Each structure stands twice: as C-alpha cells, then as structure tokens.
Amino acid sequence: MTAPEPGRRAAGRVALVVNPSAGKGRAQEVLPEIAGRIRDAGHTLDIWLSRDFGEARELIHKAANSAADVVAVMGGDGILHLGVNEAARAQLSGPSAPTLGLIPAGTGNDLCRGLDIGEDPLKALDVILAGHERQIDLARVGEAFIGTIVATGFDALVNRRANDMNWPKGSARYPLALMAVLRTFQPLQYQLTIDGVRRDLDAMLVAVGNTRSYGGGIRICPDADPSDGLLEVTIIHPVGRPTLLRLMPSLYTGKFVSDPCVELLRVRDITIDGPGLVGFGDGEMIGAAPLTVSQVPAALRVCLPPIPTR
Incomplete structure (x- = not known):
C-alpha cells in the first residue's frame, strides 16, 4: 500500500455511531448513503445505533477506545458533544486512539459550522473520506470538554x-x-x-x-x-x-x-x-x-x- 500523504489517512476501519432520530429523522434517512459511500471508499465499517443519550455515550466511549482508525459520530450537537469528549479523552490516553469524524444531522449543527465542515452530512462525509486531519483546541470546564x-x-x-x-x-x-x-x-x-x-x-x-x-x-x-x-x-x-x-x-x-x-x-x-x-x-x-x-x-x-x- 502506498503511504498516505502527510496529514492524511489511508483506508482503514470506521466506527460510525449514529443518533437515528436526530434532525427529525434526517440521520436515519441519510444513513444508507453514508454507509455505502464509506464502504465504496474501501473502508471497513461498523455501525452502532443509539436509542438515547446514555447509550450514545456508552457506544462512543467503546468506539473511541477501539481499534478503529476513525470514530465518526452522526447526529445533532448533543451526540457530537459526546464524540468530542470521548475522543479527546481517548486520544489524551494514547496516540493510537481513533481520529474523530463529525457528520452533522441535527438542527443546530454549530460545532460543524464552527469547524468549517458545514451542515450537509454528505459533504461532511467527504471531509472524512478525504483523509485530512488536524489538531484543534477545546475549552474545558471541570472534566467536560x-x-x-x-x-x-x-x-x-x-x-x-x-x-x-x-x-x-x-x-x-x-x-x-x-x-x-x-x-x-x-x-x-x-x-x-x-x-x-x-x-x-x-x-x-x-x-x-x-x-x-x-x-x-x-x-x-x-x-x-x-x-x-x-x-x-x-x-x-x-x-x-x-x-x-x-x-x-x-x-x-x-x-x-x-x-x-x-x-x-x-x-x-x-x-x-x-x-x-x-x-x-x-x-x-x-x-x-x-x-x-x-x-x-x-x-x-x-x-x-x-x-x-x-
């Protein structure tokens, strides 16, 4: 396999955690195309669906501490907040922790807007599939990022x-x-x-x-x-x-x-x-x-x- 360019990832394993009810069902509607595009790009894909906030936290924690190369979180700002926290903690614990991917499918989508990812879930997926990654700052209050x-x-x-x-x-x-x-x-x-x-x-x-x-x-x-x-x-x-x-x-x-x-x-x-x-x-x-x-x-x-x- 040809080595990826600096700042880019090669194809690997993606753990996708989804809140299917986000955006009045928008996440559930777009999920088949999201999954198909990830697989078509040559990645191995695991899909984990959450039914509530607590289960989402548990699934993202497992994904962020798994052997995946990317933990992609799809939904509104609530589940993306969980993704930020679990991915940051996992990465601080070890350099081999997965990179975080963000797919907006809610109604606010302020985190993706603020990171110039945008509000379109398919365009956000293109960002993940392009393989570019960077370090960003976070605010911290107590134990929360x-x-x-x-x-x-x-x-x-x-x-x-x-x-x-x-x-x-x-x-x-x-x-x-x-x-x-x-x-x-x-x-x-x-x-x-x-x-x-x-x-x-x-x-x-x-x-x-x-x-x-x-x-x-x-x-x-x-x-x-x-x-x-x-x-x-x-x-x-x-x-x-x-x-x-x-x-x-x-x-x-x-x-x-x-x-x-x-x-x-x-x-x-x-x-x-x-x-x-x-x-x-x-x-x-x-x-x-x-x-x-x-x-x-x-x-x-x-x-x-x-x-x-x-």
Missing part, C-alpha cells in the same frame, strides 16, 4: 427554555425562547477572574467561545479560532429590551459586536461566578457557578477540510 460556546447569562436561560420546549422542533425554538426570556430578564451580577485578574460587573451575558456560534447559527463569538490557543469572550453589558431586539438580527452575522454595549476579550482562562448563574456548554447543562473555563491547546485530532493555501 466544550467544542463550541460556554453560555452563562441571558443566553443560558434561553438555552434552558428552548430545551424545555416541546414545540416547535429544531432551531426555531431559540427565537421563541429568546422572546419569552426577554420579557422578564434583568442584568446579572458577575464576578469574573480573567487570566488571574478579578473584575466585577453587571451584564446581560458572558459567553466564552472555542468556536463561533451556538443556537443554530448565532455568531456570539464571531472571531473565535479553535487553533490559536485562546478563548474568545463576549460580554454584552446592560441594555434595555429595545436594544436587544435591535441587535437580534445581527447576532446571526456577528455584526452586533460593533455596538457600544459589546466587549470582546481574548483569554486563556476565565472563572465565572455570580448569584444564580448556570452554565451551558455545547447546548448541554454543565453546572452552576463558579465555572472555570480553560483553553486546552491541540486537545483533539479531528477530520477537517485542509487549510486553504494563499
């Missing part, structure tokens, strides 16, 4: 409200949840320790980003780069409801950062504390304050598109 954003304020309350909504499905929940929380929201008290320096302030939110977006494309940390060894922190200082409503459309483009109420920081670690604050990471509850978010450089080896040459 975070690929996207740690939310701790207004955004965390919106996340919680959206998670509790039975209707509508998908990312359409977030604007509705936002409007519901906005009716009664008041600025929150924060005690921050930023790279060792204490700072007390009131704010609407403090978001800490490894990648750019959450909530189905809200670019809350628009310049976050998961390969620069730093976290991007976005602080929205106290404003009235009319200002927040005015800023809403520009949250999806990142242009809101030009407003005077927005402050951006680049940090290595930040501790967030304050009365009643809770944190969400990758859309999952990670606990109550105080929360220390640290950047872990080159923590995860993942299949990614090649860096464009200039």
Whole structure:
C-alpha cells in the first residue's frame, strides 16, 4: 500500500455511531448513503445505533477506545458533544486512539459550522473520506470538554427554555425562547477572574467561545479560532429590551459586536461566578457557578477540510 500523504489517512476501519432520530429523522434517512459511500471508499465499517443519550455515550466511549482508525459520530450537537469528549479523552490516553469524524444531522449543527465542515452530512462525509486531519483546541470546564460556546447569562436561560420546549422542533425554538426570556430578564451580577485578574460587573451575558456560534447559527463569538490557543469572550453589558431586539438580527452575522454595549476579550482562562448563574456548554447543562473555563491547546485530532493555501 502506498503511504498516505502527510496529514492524511489511508483506508482503514470506521466506527460510525449514529443518533437515528436526530434532525427529525434526517440521520436515519441519510444513513444508507453514508454507509455505502464509506464502504465504496474501501473502508471497513461498523455501525452502532443509539436509542438515547446514555447509550450514545456508552457506544462512543467503546468506539473511541477501539481499534478503529476513525470514530465518526452522526447526529445533532448533543451526540457530537459526546464524540468530542470521548475522543479527546481517548486520544489524551494514547496516540493510537481513533481520529474523530463529525457528520452533522441535527438542527443546530454549530460545532460543524464552527469547524468549517458545514451542515450537509454528505459533504461532511467527504471531509472524512478525504483523509485530512488536524489538531484543534477545546475549552474545558471541570472534566467536560466544550467544542463550541460556554453560555452563562441571558443566553443560558434561553438555552434552558428552548430545551424545555416541546414545540416547535429544531432551531426555531431559540427565537421563541429568546422572546419569552426577554420579557422578564434583568442584568446579572458577575464576578469574573480573567487570566488571574478579578473584575466585577453587571451584564446581560458572558459567553466564552472555542468556536463561533451556538443556537443554530448565532455568531456570539464571531472571531473565535479553535487553533490559536485562546478563548474568545463576549460580554454584552446592560441594555434595555429595545436594544436587544435591535441587535437580534445581527447576532446571526456577528455584526452586533460593533455596538457600544459589546466587549470582546481574548483569554486563556476565565472563572465565572455570580448569584444564580448556570452554565451551558455545547447546548448541554454543565453546572452552576463558579465555572472555570480553560483553553486546552491541540486537545483533539479531528477530520477537517485542509487549510486553504494563499
């Protein structure tokens, strides 16, 4: 067999863990074509279907500690969050652990969006089959790795409200949840320790980003780069409801950062504390304050598109 190019993998074994209900059944629908393309590319394929979050965690743990060359995870941001954590832990334990492949099939797909993989599952599979891999940074809170954003304020309350909504499905929940929380929201008290320096302030939110977006494309940390060894922190200082409503459309483009109420920081670690604050990471509850978010450089080896040459 001809040796692969540097940064590329040869054909091997792929362990594919799927949440078949993700994206209103989108994952189940596209699975036959995904499986066929992997086999047609010469890979040996094992498919593991999860029925719930707990089973998904168990299957991904087994796959990440198996003899596979790639553990590919297909579904929404919840199961991709599990993939990030189990693959990172396995890789930190040994260099022969599988590379992580990400196939978006949910409604938010913020991790794949932030890694420039995109939202199309078949195009994401092409990234895996192309064989390019790179190390990326991760945020860490306690024992949990975070690929996207740690939310701790207004955004965390919106996340919680959206998670509790039975209707509508998908990312359409977030604007509705936002409007519901906005009716009664008041600025929150924060005690921050930023790279060792204490700072007390009131704010609407403090978001800490490894990648750019959450909530189905809200670019809350628009310049976050998961390969620069730093976290991007976005602080929205106290404003009235009319200002927040005015800023809403520009949250999806990142242009809101030009407003005077927005402050951006680049940090290595930040501790967030304050009365009643809770944190969400990758859309999952990670606990109550105080929360220390640290950047872990080159923590995860993942299949990614090649860096464009200039």
